[in-house]
Amino acid sequence: MPSSPRYIEVMDTTLRDGEQTSGVSFSPSEKLTIAQLLLTEVKVDRIEIASARVSEGEFAAVKAITKWAKASGLLHKVEVLTFVDGEVSVNWMKDAGAKVMNLLTKGSLNHLTHQLKKKPEQHFAEIAAVITLALKKGLECNVYLEDWSNGMRHSREYVWQYLDFLQTQPVKRVMLPDTLGVLVPSEVYAYISETVQRYPQLHFDFHAHNDYDLGTANVLEGLKAGAHGIHLTINGMGERAGNAPLASAIAVMNDFLPTVKTGVAESSLYTVSKLVETFSGFRIPANKPVVGENVFTQTAGIHADGDKKHKLYFSDLMPERFGRQRKYALGKTSGKANIENNLAQLGIQLSEPDLKKVTQRIIELGDRKEVVTQADLPYIISDILDSNTIEEKVKIENYVLTHSKALKPSVTLRISVKGELYEEHSQGDGQYDAFMNALKKVYKARKQELPVLTDYAVRIPPGGKSDALCETIITWRYNNREFKTRGLDSDQTVSAIKATQKMLNLI
Template sequence: MRIEILDTTLRDGEQTSGVSFVSQEKLMIARLLLEELKVDRIEVASARVSEGELESVKMISAWAARRGLLDRVEVLGFVDGTDSLNWIREAGCRVINLLCKGSLKHCELQLRKSPEEHIADITTVVNNAQKMGFDVNVYLEDWSNGMQHSPDYVIQLMNALIKLPIKRFMLPDTLGILNPLQTLEYMRKMVKRYPNVHFDFHAHNDYDLAVANVLAAVISGAKGLHTTINGLGERAGNAPLSSVQAILKDHFNAETSIVEDRLNDISRIVESYSGIAIPANKPIIGENVFTQVAGVHADGDSKSNLYYNDLLPERFGRVREYALGKTSGKANIRKNLESLGLELDEESMKKVMERIIELGDRKELVTQEDLPYIISDVLKHSSANSKVKLLDYFLTLTSGLKPVATLKISVNGKEYEETSSGDGQYDAFMRALRKVYKNTLGRKFPMLINYAVSIPPGGRTDAFVQTIITWKNNDRVFRTKGLDADQTEAAIKATVKMLNIIEEEY
């Protein structure tokens, strides 16, 4: 069974509240979807939205034409004579997804037309599209309500439209009202009555049933599915491609064109462009979904992979991780130590585990990068063993002037001192530090790629601030954490941890 995937991140996904992609972002997402993720088709815009949208589609269509992919780029158009067709032609595309009314209520109350009048208008647009060299797919907007409350209208519409040169009929659950049993029933009726028609199903997630409904549609004979990256879309969103792909493959042995190991990276790019964070527990792409927390699970993984399922992280460009916290056992710690190339005897392991549990009870996050420092602290190793030490620093913050940082640092026993200004105290500190590494030591300095601060609730001004910084050094991405009542000091502590990590690698 081969299922065709249309991704509508750039059209329906951009209807997520607060999301607006700039032209270069839209082009990048289009390229990633078609060339790297290998979706079959992409829907990139709605016609006649704005001049900015027109320019974005022109960029995408010009790129797609050069790559021989233009027939896989689609634009939503309307039953408006030739207005949408002219817009799409100016944009350089040649596939229109024509938005028709799939329920009698929409036809009569929104358009204020009879079914016969609407069919005549659709026929005019489709015929015009054929003359202009367009391929035509048709959306039956509000089809789910049409099947519930006006099935005779849906049949009347379909009986008329199947006589026209329409490539695909796309059936949306526009308001996200269906459950899987209804989807199964309605889709089967459509497939049984029109067995030679290519039907797409377009789900919305208002009841958190989008993925379930997509699978019901596949069981019923749908040949195409509409998805978005990260489940973006209006209201509660659309069916997320990552979940749909995993379930199609693992539960239905369905074939798609999707390159699974690109899903995670592309999801993160869309997360960055959209500003909509991926929940940590989001299946397949969430930060925590390949992280074992309970020690018994890590122990089972060491014994014939007892806690593995078919969702192996490597399929999706991920790796399995073992969390460190109050429910961690020795097995979790061992897994992390193995990754770091470290070994501990049983007595030392017990002490380290007790400290991690203590930190977990205080709701502190313990990362793999923290382990060497916890071990050093627990086993009473002096900080003298650190190859990089912050000997002294001085920060100034004066109204009307840029903050200035002066620091003295020791690297492998040799002291260095630098001063720099910056846009903030930590920025000034980092600029001074870069001077030491780049100008004096002549070494590459890691890139800071994410900076997150968490403050416990309650409004206390003396509460600990936890700063977690994500770094990229060569091809390796890792995190370090600093904890202090002062945010800048917490960030500096995390930075010194980073310096010792890269010093060991150096």
């Protein structure tokens, strides 16, 4: 019978390593909210929430989190980065109410020699003293081997000497960071395999950085090699290029590593990602896997057509797993299938001729680099169906709108009325006013009176997220009755001109 999957501990370090993202600083209340979500909704196994001794604000945040965690029976899941500094970090931990310390030590001879200027034996003795003190004060101890990746590359004998020492110490986990994000996947597999085989009694976590965009790939290889835990951050936050991202790593593990499992709830990953984006001001790239806005959006019409016919462009990475929905982008590459899928989501059906007209309008907007959203569709449909009812006897052939500093706006207008061409130039208080003054000249020459404009309103689709469209609705009075016309365009003045052309045809 096949063996059951190996359980992997997931430690999220968004609140410690992630907060080292340049320009990011969480308030104590934000830290508490994120900590609560990570442990109760996302269900990671552990969270690293701070570095000891950093600031009063950090101390207040840790106290708030440990107070909540203790009341919730989760204090053993909350960890703090500490230093080899005698009693200082240990006492800080005790005062903050934390129980699990992650001791930062040197994992390469280069760091030990040039940063601490100490011999291995001296460093080990100081580490042992801190661990002994921590245990006396009721703390649990994990140990980081900072710069372990370079240690394995350039001073492996030192790493073995250090791990020989650590296996004599009462530590729960040994944490192996690729501090500078320099390893390639083959190295991660080789180094962790060798380490796990050499020290089978120790628990090893792997901590990947993303400097070469290899963070997720390295996590995959680290787990294949036998790592017992991984360190991740929401949205890949962290120093320099950040850490391996939580959402991507979990998706990869679930889809490509059947031999392992975690307790993480995939359905909560997008929600916490968006919350952290808001709190941090660290924007998620639109194309970021799993949590980016575009990653479940089909743009090409052929893809939408394939999805409609037999889900031809679906993969195991389904948006519903993460509490999301598949979208079909609207733009110049949109085919009819893209638009039909969007209309279906809105509960709208169109005739074939009207669908073609809507498709053409969206392609025209896309050619102008406008972004069309699903919320724009009812506006576009309304405009097209409205235009269908009007016989076009008046056509605005061309116009030039000018607006200059310290000069009145002006318009040069060419218009066709029942086949006759007219051209006029005029100024006004604004571009649309200048347009109307030029139009009045044309109709005066035809001995016709124009309706009186009684109201002018501009609106955009609800939510205001689209940069593609605005709708101008103009109310006119003519022969003792009122009527409205609408124009739709990305430019407010042009949408008003379109509404005016509809009025000219109606009269």
